[in-house]
Amino acid sequence: MIMKQKRGILTMILAAVFSIGIMGSINPAQNAEAKRTVKIVKVQKVASKPYRATKGYMYNSAKLTKKIHNLKNYKNTTFYSKKRVTIKTTQNKKAYYTYVANKSGKIKGYVYSKYLKLYQPKTITIVGIPTDPSTTQTKPTASKLISKTDLQSLIDASPDLDPTGQLLSLTAGDYATYQSVFDKNFNVGDYANDGVFNNDQASIYVRSAQLIPYVQKAMDKWNSALGSTVFTLGTAQDHSLTLGFGNGQADGWDGVFDGSGVEVDYVSFHDSTYPYGPMPLSSSQTISVKLSTDDSDGAGDGMAAHVANRVHYDATNHYLTTTVTGTPSQLLENYWVGVITHELGHSLGLDHTPYFGDIMAAQSSVEDGQSQENEKYNWTDYKDSDGTQGGALTATLSQRDIDRAKLTKLLGYW
Incomplete structure (x- = not known):
């Protein structure tokens, strides 16, 4: 869920734009x-x-x-x-x-x-040489599972929350056996409803023509990064996932995924000053917008003051500062494409990370007072250094986003 933002003019006043979550978790x-x-x-x-x-x-x-x-x-x-x-x-x-x-x-x-x-049943190996091969059926030989110790060694050798190398080339039995290990070490899970993905593909019915160009760009980003047609446009009669406008004003979100569909807040989408504040009249004029989580002056105008749990961060926290540059139309398009790309990431089984450069970034692992269902560790601030470009703002997939999506496919989540 992308949370609502306070407005600023050239200084970004984000209301937990990166505190994004998955709707629908209850005990x-x-x-x-x-x-x-x-x-x-x-x-x-x-x-x-x-x-x-x-x-x-x-x-x-x-x-x-x-x-x-x-x-x-x-x-x-x-x-x-x-x-x-x-x-x-x-x-x-x-x-x-x-x-x-x-x-x-x-x-x-x-x-x-x-x-x-x-559940994936293990295959059985028949030992011995049959006397009459024409009348004997041999079942497939079961692959030897990786040990939990060796798996952990591979995880420890990989970048934080990024399944690389051999972690993406294990056997089907390994992924089935150690599913919970992968979930907890890479912040992933089976979040889409049954039937959303069929033959590794989801068909999206976009309920508003206004959103189609944004949805198409978001789909193209995932399809290109994963090397296959994961998302396609569907129709009202033939689809597995819906995407349209909703009311995020009360709960403070700009985008949300609920297991079977994505919604984008109608009011904010139609507000030309959201989320950056008033823009220059000329859409061709390039501007630079400074973003900062610094809220040390107590005015409540930094990203950190408006995270989902409403915690007010003090001057002891690490503050992240970055700048995005482009024409007003480009900045606004990138923002909403980023929102939709992020929510589609949830449908693929990706939960949040603390890395500002990821499309799936969130400033805190806690949302609405609850921790993520699957998380390697808790965090209360971004891990990136100052100057890192925000994946959600620039609608850019990081290698970590892509690797995690490849892992969730191997785990059977899409």
């Missing part, structure tokens, strides 16, 4: 409380995929009225997805549950989607 245990009302807001069919779960409960209905199974008792049971439901509680929090059933159909119900992990 599933709270949903089961009898005093809470659960409203079903969406039901969608999904492709049948095999899953396993080691924690949480299975409920009898999408309204979570009764726990029928403790999933820790079914660690070796493979469940198959049938449909996905979006619910809201009385606190207006969203959550996603998947209706699953085992092969016989005797054990079935609704499970918190994040507790379900894609």
Whole structure:
């Protein structure tokens, strides 16, 4: 989620533009409380995929009225997805549950989607030489798994939060076995609803013609960086992901991803002075905008004063200063393309990083008082040095963004 920004003229006054997050995280245990009302807001069919779960409960209905199974008792049971439901509680929090059933159909119900992990059965090796090859079937030989110690050594040798080299060329069994290790060490997770990606591709229906040029540029950035057509434009009748305008004024966001769609704040998008303040009248005039997180004067006009958790940073913090240059139209286009590119990054399974140069940067790992679901460590400020160009402002993908997206594909998140 890209948070709202205060305005400035040539000095940037950002309101947590980089405090960007994923909508819809709530505690599933709270949903089961009898005093809470659960409203079903969406039901969608999904492709049948095999899953396993080691924690949480299975409920009898999408309204979570009764726990029928403790999933820790079914660690070796493979469940198959049938449909996905979006619910809201009385606190207006969203959550996603998947209706699953085992092969016989005797054990079935609704499970918190994040507790379900894609299951890939290991292959079996038949030892010995068959006497009659024409009548004997040999199953594929299982690849030897990398040890957890060796995997950690590869992670430690890679740049922070950047899976490089051999980390992107392991076996399918390695990625399935150590999924949680990759999630925590690279700030990634399975954030898109089932059915958003089909055959490694998502089709986007853009609900407003005004947004199409921005969406096209954002799609092109990911498609070019990943070397394949990951995102395409769809239609109202044929799509897997929606993108349109929403109201981010109350919650303070410029862009948000909720698992099945992206929304861009209508008011800010249509405000020609947002987020940089009044611009020169001539759109061809090149200007330079100075950005700073410095809020040491206490006036509350630096980026750091407006992060999502509303913490006021004092003079002991590291302050980041940079400058972006271009015509007013270029700066505004880059900003909104950056917002959309960032939100599409969430659909690919990327959570935030503390690196200002990443498209997925956020100044803090805490948003609305909660830490990211998967994070290598907590942070409260950017790690980059002064002068670093902001990925979200310039709509630029870093190598870290690209490598993490390649990893989430190998993990089966898109």
